[in-house]
Amino acid sequence: MDDRTVETIVAEHHGSLGGMLSILTAIQSEYGYLPEDALRRMAAATGESLTDIYAVVTFYKAFSLKPRGKHLVSVCLGTACHVRGAPKIAEEFIGQLGIASGETTPDKEFTLETVNCLGACALGPIVVVDGRYYSNVRKNQVAEILKRTREGLDQPRENRRFPLSVRCPHCRQSLMDAAHPIDNVPSIRLTMSWDGDSQPLYLSSLHGSLRSVCERETPAHSITVLACPMCGQDLVGDSRCSECGADMARMTIDKGATLMVCTRRGCAGRRLNLETTPAEAD
Amino acid sequence: MxxxxxxxxxxxxxxxxxxxxxxxxxxxxxxxxxxxxxxxxxxxxxxxxxxxxxxxxxxxxxxxxxxxxxxxxxxxxxxxxxxxxxxxxxxxxxxxxxxxxxxxxxxxHEITQQRFRQEYSDCILCGRCVRMCEEQMMAKAIGFRGRGEKRSIGTPFDVPSEVCRQCGGCIYVCPACSLRCTYTQPEKAICGGCANLSPPCLQKDSFDDMMCYMDPCVACEIKKP
Incomplete structure (x- = not known):
C-alpha cells in the first residue's frame, strides 16, 4: 500500500472534515475498499476521531470495510423487483457464485450484494454488474450474465451472428469475395487506401464479427479511405462512427438496408441500418 | 426571560x-x-x-x-x-x-407486563455512554456504528481504542447494565459481574491525565499511602 495516498487524498480535499464523504469515496476508489490502516491514517491527517469516521463508514452501504471482488453484482430486492421474482434471481446468484449476499468469491472475482431499490422499478427484476444494468432478468440468464462479466465487458454485445451480402452503392456490383473466406463465409472485399498506399482489405461478412485481413497493416487507429474495388468510388457515407467519430463507409444490402463500417482501423464501429429508403430500394 | x-x-x-x-x-x-x-x-x-x-x-x-x-x-x-x-x-x-x-x-407507571416479542439485548442505544466518553471524559473512544437494527455502540473495528483510558465512565452511566457497576456502593451490587474488573484508577500511573467519574474515589483512597 502506498503510504502517501491517503495523505494526498486528504490534502486534495483541503484537510477539512466537510469533505469526509468525498475523502472516503476517494480512498475507496483507490483501494477498492476501506482498509483499517487507511482510516487510521485519515483520522490522523484530518484530526478527526476514528470513532466518527467509523460511524459514517458503517452507516453508508456504499462503503465497504472488507476487500471487494473485481466485479460487483448488485441484485435489486426492492418492492417492485421483489414481486417480480427478484428473490429467486438472488438465490440463483448465491447458488452459482457459492457465496452469500455481501460476500466475495475466494478468487476475488465477484462480490455479491443485494440492494433495496435502484429506482428503475419498471425494468425489474434488475441486476447491475459493474455499472451495467440488466433488466427483466430471468433465472436462466444468470449464468450468461456471469459468463459475460468474466469474459470482459469490452467484448461485442451483439451475440446474434449472421452473414451479410453487400454491394457497392454506386455501381451496385457485389462486394462479396468467396475466394477469401473469413469466419467460414465469403468476405467483403474493399480497397483500402492510406497514406498514398492502396491494397485490398477483406472484412468478415459475419455480422458481429470484427475480423479483417489485409496485407500491409496500417498503424492502429489510422483513418483510411475505403473504396469499391470494382468502380473505385469512395464508399464514405454521411454518418459518423458512434465509437470514435470518424467517417463511416456505406455498403448496400438488399432492399435498401445499409451496412456502415468505421473507416478507422481497429475501431469496432459497425452499424446495420435496416430502414428502407426509397432512393436505395431496388 | x-x-x-x-x-x-x-x-x-x-x-x-x-x-x-x-x-x-x-x-x-x-x-x-x-x-x-x-x-x-x-x-x-x-x-x-x-x-x-x-x-x-x-x-x-x-x-x-x-x-x-x-x-x-x-x-x-x-x-x-x-x-x-x-x-x-x-x-x-x-x-x-x-x-x-x-x-x-x-x-x-404501573406496567406489569408487556406485549411485544421479548428480547434480551444489553443496550437500548440511549447514547449516554457515548456522550459521557466524549463530553465528560474527552476521549471519544466509543461511538455509534452501523444503522437500523444493526446499530450498536462500541469502538471502531471492535478493537481496544487507543484513546480509551479505561475510566469506566461509560459503564457507570449505563442505564441498562447499572447492576454491575455500583462501585461506590458495593453492598448493593447483586450480580458481581464487576468483581473481575480491577478498579480503573489502579492503572492511574499509566495515564498522564486521568479524569475520573468517581468522586470521592474509593480506589484512590485505598491506594493512598
Missing part, C-alpha cells in the same frame, strides 16, 4: 432553557432515561415526551430537546402523553428487561 405555561401554571425561564428543565423547576415529574445532567440533550429514549400546543394542532415532543418558547402551552401528564409514555416503556422493557432502571420506571 421567556414565559410559558406548563400544566396551567405560568413560569418564566431564561432563554435557552428546555421544556424539561422548566417543568422540573416547577416540580412536575417527567421521567427520563437518556437524559443526564452534564451531558447534552439527545432525545433518544423519548420517555420525557410532553404535549405542546392546543386543540388539533397539539403534538408530542421530547421535552429534553425542546427549547422553551414564549407562550408555549405544555401538558406533562395528559392522557395522550401517558399513553405514549407507557408504550415507550413497554417497548424498552421488551428490548432490555433486565435493566433495573427500566424496571423501576415501569413499575412507577
Amino acid at each position: 421567556i414565559t410559558l405555561t406548563i400544566n396551567g401554571l405560568d413560569v418564566s425561564v431564561e432563554k435557552g432553557t428546555t421544556v424539561l428543565e422548566a417543568a422540573q423547576f416547577l416540580g412536575f415529574p417527567i421521567p427520563t432515561l437518556c437524559h443526564m445532567e452534564g451531558l447534552t440533550p439527545y432525545g433518544a429514549c423519548r420517555l420525557c415526551v410532553v404535549e405542546i400546543g392546543e386543540g388539533p394542532g397539539a403534538k408530542l415532543v421530547s421535552s429534553c430537546t425542546y427549547p422553551a418558547e414564549p407562550g408555549l402551552k405544555v401538558r406533562t401528564a395528559s392522557l395522550r402523553v401517558m399513553r405514549a409514555r407507557k408504550m415507550i416503556l413497554e417497548l424498552l422493557l421488551a428490548s432490555c428487561p433486565q435493566s433495573k432502571e427500566i424496571q423501576d420506571l415501569a413499575s412507577k
